Amino acid sequence: MYNNIYFENGKTGEEARSRVKIKVEGKVIQKKAHARMGARLYFATLLAVLAVIAVIASLASNIIAPSPSTTHGDGSVPPMLNEEQKREAISVALSDPLVGNILAKSNWTLLEAGPWTESGRIVGVIMLIRLERPVWVSGEFKDIGGKSYRAKLWVGNLHVLVDLSARRVVAVSPGMARPPGDPPEAATYEALRAVAEKKLGTRPLLAGLFYTDEYPAGLAFFTATVGDRERIVAVDVARRMVVDKYSGEVIKP
Numbered sequence: 001m002y003n004n005i006y007f008e009n010g011k012t013g014e015e016a017r018s019r020v021k022i023k024v025e026g027k028v029i030q031k032k033a034h035a036r037m038g039a040r041l042y043f044a045t046l047l048a049v050l051a052v053i054a055v056i057a058s059l060a061s062n063i064i065a066p067s068p069s070t071t072h073g074d075g076s077v078p079p080m081l082n083e084e085q086k087r088e089a090i091s092v093a094l095s096d097p098l099v100g101n102i103l104a105k106s107n108w109t110l111l112e113a114g115p116w117t118e119s120g121r122i123v124g125v126i127m128l129i130r131l132e133r134p135v136w137v138s139g140e141f142k143d144i145g146g147k148s149y150r151a152k153l154w155v156g157n158l159h160v161l162v163d164l165s166a167r168r169v170v171a172v173s174p175g176m177a178r179p180p181g182d183p184p185e186a187a188t189y190e191a192l193r194a195v196a197e198k199k200l201g202t203r204p205l206l207a208g209l210f211y212t213d214e215y216p217a218g219l220a221f222f223t224a225t226v227g228d229r230e231r232i233v234a235v236d237v238a239r240r241m242v243v244d245k246y247s248g249e250v251i252k253p
Contacts (some may be wrong), residue, residue: 004107010058014173028234034148035085038055058193061215067246073172079115079117079120079122080115080123081113081115081122081125082145085115085122085125085164086110086113086125088125088164088167089113089124089125089127089160089162089164089187090110090127091171092162092164092167092168093127093129093160093162093169096168096169096172098140098141098169098172099158099160099169099172102131102132102135102137102155102158102174103129103158105131105135106131106132106133106134106135106159107131107132107133108129108130108131108132109129109130109132109158109166110127110129111128111129111130112127112128113125113126113127113128114126116161116162116163117210122164123163123164123165124161124162124163124164124165124170125161125162125164126144126155126159126161126162127158127160127161127162128158128159128161129157129158129159129160129223130156130157131155131156131157131158131177133180134153134154134155134156134177134178134179134180135154135155136153136183136184137152137153137154137155137174138151141172141173141174142170142171142173143159143171143173144159144161144171144173145165146171149211149212150210150211151174151208151209151211152183152208152209153176153207153208153209153210154176154177154178154179154180154183154202154207154208155172155174155175155176155177156175156176156177156178157174157177158171158173158174158175159171159172159173159174159175160172165206176207176208176221177207177237178207178208178223178230179205179206179223181205182205182206183206186206189206189209191240192206192208192220192222192235192237192240193222195233195235195240195241195242196220196222196224196233196235197222199242199247200222200224200226200231200233201226202224202225203224204222204223204224204233205222205223205224206214206220206222207221207222207223207232208220208221209237215236215238216238217236217237217238218237218238219234219235219236219237219246220234220235220244221233221234221235221246222235222238223250229245229249229250230249230250231248231249231250232246232247232248232249232250234246234247
């Protein structure tokens, strides 16, 4: 039987780690995975823009839910995760300082979990975790493809890659969410907001900042609803100019 395991966290801190509830529902997500395995961003409201940013472009690949008869090219059946492996992956993720800190700030649900395999053997787990509400996070991240980057953003979901043999998190990549309001340091970016507001014609909210090789001083993303459309504007922090190639209408998945 194929099952999808959902973990819900209703508490925070150490108490949260001992109060993980499990629900069984739907189909399990299975795929022969490799180190570059990614997962679909179901709840990233800014997917269309994020897909063109190099530091998180690798999140565009999918975890696929095949039928029980799915096989590899050589006719072998791909390995499947069991409940113990999923629980272990969650335990490792919660013990990671970055992941644990983010998940302690909001209730969350494990939407998908799939195996990371090498030579037909499961060595880890790739997870897609949705937060009940966006949280503002600042930190150093690493996408599933192994590229590291720094960002400050409203996080709506997390992709977490866990190495079961080493019991450690090897990749954490956040999905940017629609801002529920201004972040604590919003006043620092008022000059950038003014640039975005001039472009949009209305006062926007700061959704996130990404620091990349192309934009070492940062690329700020502001969002606003204009009419019945949600729009996003990217502003080069160093030059205080709109970057049109990363700006436009938000396409919701």
